[in-house]
Amino acid sequence: xxxxVLLSGGLDSTTVLAHALYLGHTAHAVIVDYGQRHRRELxxxxxxxxxxxxxxSHVAIDPMAFAGADSSQVGQMKSVPHGHYAAPxxxxxxxxxxxxxxxxxxxxxxxxxxxxxxxxxxxAGDHPIYPDCRPEFAxxxxxxxxxxxxxxxxxxxxxxxxxxxxxARRAIQLHVPVELTWSxxxxxxxxxxxDDHPTDVIHCGLCGTCVERREAFREAGLTDPTEYAR
Amino acid sequence: xxxxVLLSGGLDSTTVLAHALYLGHTAHAVIVDYGQRHRRELxxxxxxxxxxxxxxSHVAIDPMAFAGADSSQVGQMKSVPHGHYAAPxxxxxxxxxxxxxxxxxxxxxxxxxxxxxxxxxxxAGDHPIYPDCRPEFAxxxxxxxxxxxxxxxxxxxxxxxxxxxxxARRAIQLHVPVELTWSxxxxxxxxxxxDDHPTDVIHCGLCGTCVERREAFREAGLTDPTEYAR
Numbered sequence: 001x002x003x004x005v006l007l008s009g010g011l012d013s014t015t016v017l018a019h020a021l022y023l024g025h026t027a028h029a030v031i032v033d034y035g036q037r038h039r040r041e042l043x044x045x046x047x048x049x050x051x052x053x054x055x056x057s058h059v060a061i062d063p064m065a066f067a068g069a070d071s072s073q074v075g076q077m078k079s080v081p082h083g084h085y086a087a088p089x090x091x092x093x094x095x096x097x098x099x100x101x102x103x104x105x106x107x108x109x110x111x112x113x114x115x116x117x118x119x120x121x122x123x124a125g126d127h128p129i130y131p132d133c134r135p136e137f138a139x140x141x142x143x144x145x146x147x148x149x150x151x152x153x154x155x156x157x158x159x160x161x162x163x164x165x166x167x168a169r170r171a172i173q174l175h176v177p178v179e180l181t182w183s184x185x186x187x188x189x190x191x192x193x194x195d196d197h198p199t200d201v202i203h204c205g206l207c208g209t210c211v212e213r214r215e216a217f218r219e220a221g222l223t224d225p226t227e228y229a230r
Numbered sequence: 231x232x233x234x235v236l237l238s239g240g241l242d243s244t245t246v247l248a249h250a251l252y253l254g255h256t257a258h259a260v261i262v263d264y265g266q267r268h269r270r271e272l273x274x275x276x277x278x279x280x281x282x283x284x285x286x287s288h289v290a291i292d293p294m295a296f297a298g299a300d301s302s303q304v305g306q307m308k309s310v311p312h313g314h315y316a317a318p319x320x321x322x323x324x325x326x327x328x329x330x331x332x333x334x335x336x337x338x339x340x341x342x343x344x345x346x347x348x349x350x351x352x353x354a355g356d357h358p359i360y361p362d363c364r365p366e367f368a369x370x371x372x373x374x375x376x377x378x379x380x381x382x383x384x385x386x387x388x389x390x391x392x393x394x395x396x397x398a399r400r401a402i403q404l405h406v407p408v409e410l411t412w413s414x415x416x417x418x419x420x421x422x423x424x425d426d427h428p429t430d431v432i433h434c435g436l437c438g439t440c441v442e443r444r445e446a447f448r449e450a451g452l453t454d455p456t457e458y459a460r
Contacts, residue, residue, distance in 0.1 A: 060292040065335045067287065069342040091380070096341035097334055100378045104330035105295050111326035112299040132378035140374035147370050148330045148362035150321070 002026045004110040004118045006102050007056075009044030011181045011213065012121035015167050016158060017052060018174040020119060028113055029056040030106045034095065035063030037073045037080070037185065040201050044182035051177050057109045061101060069096050073185060080186035085208035086128045093185055093208060099132035100141055103155055107145045110153045117154040118145065125164045125212055135160050164216035172222055179225040183213040188229040205230040232256045234340040234348045236332050237286075239274030241411045241443065242351035245397050246388060247282060248404040250349060258343055259286040260336045264325065265293030267303045267310070267415065270431050274412035281407050287339045291331060299326050303415060310416035315438035316358045323415055323438060329362035330371055333385060337375045340383045347384040348375065355394045355442055365390050394446035402452055409455040413443040418459040435460040 003020045007013045007029040020027050029052075031045040049056045069075025072092045081089040099120065106118040126133030132141075135157070142155035159167055171178055185208065187201035203210050205228030217224035233250045237243045237259040250257050259282075261275040279286045299305025302322045311319040329350065336348040356363030362371075365387070372385035389397055401408055415438065417431035433440050435458030447454035 057294055057297065058292075059295045061335075062288075062290040064287055065289045065338040066342050067339075069338075075342055094380060095338075097337040097375065097379050097383070100334040100374055101331070101338060104327055104334045105291075108295045108299075108325075108327040108331060109297075112296050112305060131380060134377070137374060137377040140370060140377050144330055144367060144370035144374045145327065147364070147367040149327050150324060150361060153327070 001117070002028065002115045004028045004030055004106050004113070004115040006030050006032070006106050006118070006120040007045045007049060008121070009041035009048060009182045010121070011171060011176075011178065011183060011216075012123055012159060012164070012167055014048050014181050015171045015174065015176050016119050016121040017048070017054070018176045019158060019170070021052060022174055027052070027054045028109070028115055029054050030109050031056055031058050032061060032102055032105060033058070034061040034098065034101070035066065035074055036095070037077055038182070038187055040184070040187045041182040044180055047180045048177065051180060057113070059105050059109070061105070065101070066096060071095055080204075080207050082206040083208060083211065085125060085212040087208070090129045090208045094130060097132065099137070103141050103145060107149055107153050107155070111149050111151055115153065117156060119156050119158060121159055122157040123159045123162050123164060123167055133160075164212050165219040168216040168220040168222055172220070183209040185209050190227070191229075202227045202229055204228070231347070232258065232345045234258045234260055234336050234343070234345040236260050236262070236336050236348070236350040237275045237279060238351070239271035239278060239412045240351070241401060241406075241408065241413060241446075242353055242389060242394070242397055244278050244411050245401045245404065245406050246349050246351040247278070247284070248406045249388060249400070251282060252404055257282070257284045258339070258345055259284050260289060260339050261286055262289050262291060262332055262335060264291040264328065264331070265296065265304055266325070267307055268412070268417055270414070270417045271412040274410055277410045278407065281410060287343070289335050289339070291335070295331070296326060301325055310434075310437050312436040313438060313441065315355060315442040317438070320359045320438045324360060327362065329367070333371050333375060337379055337383050337385070341379050341381055345383065347386060349386050349388060351389055352387040353389045353392050353394060353397055363390075394442050395449040398446040398450040398452055402450070413439040415439050420457070421459075432457045432459055434458070
């Protein structure tokens, strides 16, 4: 089984990749630059693919697709909201139709490199804010991918019913290199660099994804290796 | 009603655009460069958008998504097959998962520019070869788009049950500028230029899409304004 994994560089998709490898699948990572504000995640994705020694496809999406979007991460690039990840204010972090585009591109990669299926890392914590992380979307997108490809590529969202805390536990079980992963939507300059990376950025600690990450490690009773600005 | 139309520059999508305008919709065209061999169609798409005076979004897809693909139009860029458009040899013209990518991108544009729906120009002649032009794919992709977007963008393939001949008739009814449209998958240098475009390209006349175009005009009893190399 050759599984094409959408790898953002975050904790969830990294754990999905580790899960696929744990199950004995051959993995191929797809890393997508869609002009996201939190570009730092792309470096994490590369480092994680290198860590697991999986082949990667780097695919860019023209940010023109999001021109005018009422979003903090693309388009208008409004300010990134602070607070709980399930709060209504987090709606500005939505990237229009992002996951359908990512799944469609990963499906093209799968068909091109001889893959059998596409996995993406939607989880239950995303459901209140992101329509394209809900189980009903995953089902429909999977059907479209299966019917639209010559080979009949399947799509799975193996963590779609798990919470972020479940994923943090699973990450530790699978020895995921958590310190390499990136969650923050609003990277901040590190004002107290301790090594030879004076211009490096760190997690803000205040945006929805930082709040969710912190909460997950705390609820799971695990040590969070992340450096937060606040 | 604001309708985002995927405009390739071909006869079908141009007629879909004309049909949307005829119905009184506000139209917004999306023109996608996906590294296609038949790049000449992009110029046609621009000329058609200009003809109808509709705003356009130009979106590029990284050809990396198709690296290695067993296709004549992207990826390996095998030679373009000659013959009938429904022949098994035409399978090399398939671009992996192309329409799911295009619909997903047009959905993002719709959500970003205040559109209500996405239209794309699948038709019955495409069904034997292209899985992503079949009604069942259109249904599933429409469901995914509806569920994956905040606004609930709808998707329609208004010509999915029409033949190319039906579309040629409809094009003439709607006064579509047929001479501006481009169908050919294998553009040829014009060896007998009659005007001031000495390096211009013309339709090959032998590929599946040229054969289909010729047949449609002949069956509809209409004059085909296209210049074919053979």
